[in-house]
Amino acid sequence: MPTLSLSVLADENIPLASEAFGSLGTVQTLPGRAIERADLMDIDALFVRSVTTVGPELLSGTPVRFVGSATIGTDHIDQEWLQNEGIAFAHAPASNADSVADYVVAIALHLALKTDTSLADRTAGIIGCGNTGSRVAARLRALGANVLQNDPPLAEEADKRGEDHPYVSLDHVLEKANLISLHTPLTTHGPHPTHHLFNGDRIGQLQKETWLINTSRGAVIDNQALSSCLRAPRANVTATALDVWENEPTPDAELLRHVDLSTPHVAGYAFDGKVRGTSMLYHAFCEFLDIEPAWSPDAALAPARLGALRLSPPDARLPRTEYLDALARQACDVAADHHRLQKVLDVPPDERGAYFSRLRKTYPKRREMQMHSVSKDAVPEAYHEFVRDGLQITLVDDVR
Numbered sequence: 001m002p003t004l005s006l007s008v009l010a011d012e013n014i015p016l017a018s019e020a021f022g023s024l025g026t027v028q029t030l031p032g033r034a035i036e037r038a039d040l041m042d043i044d045a046l047f048v049r050s051v052t053t054v055g056p057e058l059l060s061g062t063p064v065r066f067v068g069s070a071t072i073g074t075d076h077i078d079q080e081w082l083q084n085e086g087i088a089f090a091h092a093p094a095s096n097a098d099s100v101a102d103y104v105v106a107i108a109l110h111l112a113l114k115t116d117t118s119l120a121d122r123t124a125g126i127i128g129c130g131n132t133g134s135r136v137a138a139r140l141r142a143l144g145a146n147v148l149q150n151d152p153p154l155a156e157e158a159d160k161r162g163e164d165h166p167y168v169s170l171d172h173v174l175e176k177a178n179l180i181s182l183h184t185p186l187t188t189h190g191p192h193p194t195h196h197l198f199n200g201d202r203i204g205q206l207q208k209e210t211w212l213i214n215t216s217r218g219a220v221i222d223n224q225a226l227s228s229c230l231r232a233p234r235a236n237v238t239a240t241a242l243d244v245w246e247n248e249p250t251p252d253a254e255l256l257r258h259v260d261l262s263t264p265h266v267a268g269y270a271f272d273g274k275v276r277g278t279s280m281l282y283h284a285f286c287e288f289l290d291i292e293p294a295w296s297p298d299a300a301l302a303p304a305r306l307g308a309l310r311l312s313p314p315d316a317r318l319p320r321t322e323y324l325d326a327l328a329r330q331a332c333d334v335a336a337d338h339h340r341l342q343k344v345l346d347v348p349p350d351e352r353g354a355y356f357s358r359l360r361k362t363y364p365k366r367r368e369m370q371m372h373s374v375s376k377d378a379v380p381e382a383y384h385e386f387v388r389d390g391l392q393i394t395l396v397d398d399v400r
């Protein structure tokens, strides 16, 4: 296909952006936080990630006619303004939902091991049951947890259709659950806003010994209220795992110090999910231009690499939680991510934002659990279902 004469600007952290969009025109890249209006004066299409706020301040008076965000979340995009201006928009729903689900499962196993408890003794409350939350719910259920689901918008839609649904109220979750995982978008308007959904009152209502996990957006939890709760002498929250923070890239240092697993907004960073995001934007842009897609990410995700993703089976005598944690950790090491972020507390405050962003940019290549395999014969049969359905690691027959 001949190269079109379009000008494209992409966040430098969108993998394979030059490969994908290069066939459509010239591609420049910049750090997402550095993209300014002045950079867009001869740009036809802008591709961003979550760190670039897109609205009138960035785009008015520019020739940009298409905006893509290689993310699930869209709270950084003023979609209403784009629509009013006739600027097309696409994002990447579900692209990295498996990556986040892998991450939450790895966190849950890590916390189970650390607290010497079992997921089978947990009642998990999943807040927001779309692409990500529903995956997390299915996996935690497969790992033995009792799962409660809360999603008022989905509950209302089902009610309107007169259908039964599994969704319970947030109050019910707060009363029953001792593992809470947040998977809502960040919203400030509408009937079910999520900004500070977990405020001081709700945090105070959590059951004793609750684990609170947030991989959605930082401001879904009131970070100051959580910080106060964690520092209280008899906190009801015994373990917290935060991947997202208010005021990224400079989270509150006190909160950071008191969190059991702290990571720099990388739950969705499995390579497969990021590349899926690029591919979804490429397809949406081709549709906008009314041309046939010519680029495919298949080579980058080549199954030939699967051999390198064979996991070492842990000692078959290990108890279930230790066994599953040992397997999951080979694919997704949340403790290592935590230790890397905790080091930010050793750097001067005015350098912490750059440190946080650097951790994200240099995040080690992680593949989705489903891309990894382990020999079926090496895994005790009693654990097959947990490995396959809970971790989503592929069990393979060995070729003899």
Ligand SMILES: NC(=O)C1=CN([C@@H]2O[C@H](COP(=O)(O)OP(=O)(O)OC[C@H]3O[C@@H](n4cnc5c(N)ncnc54)[C@H](O)[C@@H]3O)[C@@H](O)[C@H]2O)C=CC1
Residues within 6 Å of the ligand: 072, 073, 074, 093, 094, 096, 097, 100, 127, 128, 129, 130, 131, 132, 133, 150, 151, 152, 153, 154, 183, 184, 185, 186, 192, 193, 194, 197, 215, 216, 217, 243, 244, 265, 266, 267, 268, 269
């Ligand atoms: N940490 C990370 O790296 C990543 C974070 N995310 C975040 O996770 C969020 C969720 O992702 P998906 O599940 O894929 O989105 P989704 O749009 O498929 O699902 C979101 C669900 O939340 C529900 N919801 C909305 N308001 C609610 C409320 N007040 N209470 C309970 N439920 C509510 C919606 O009805 C919907 O079912 C994204 O919007 C994004 O902000 C997404 C990917 C990666």
Ligand SMILES: O=C(O)C(=O)[C@H](O)COP(=O)(O)O
Residues within 6 Å of the ligand: 013, 048, 049, 050, 051, 070, 071, 072, 073, 074, 096, 265, 267, 268, 269
């Ligand atoms: O997809 C989303 O939504 C996310 O939160 C992204 O995974 C976050 O990555 P960046 O866009 O901030 O690089």
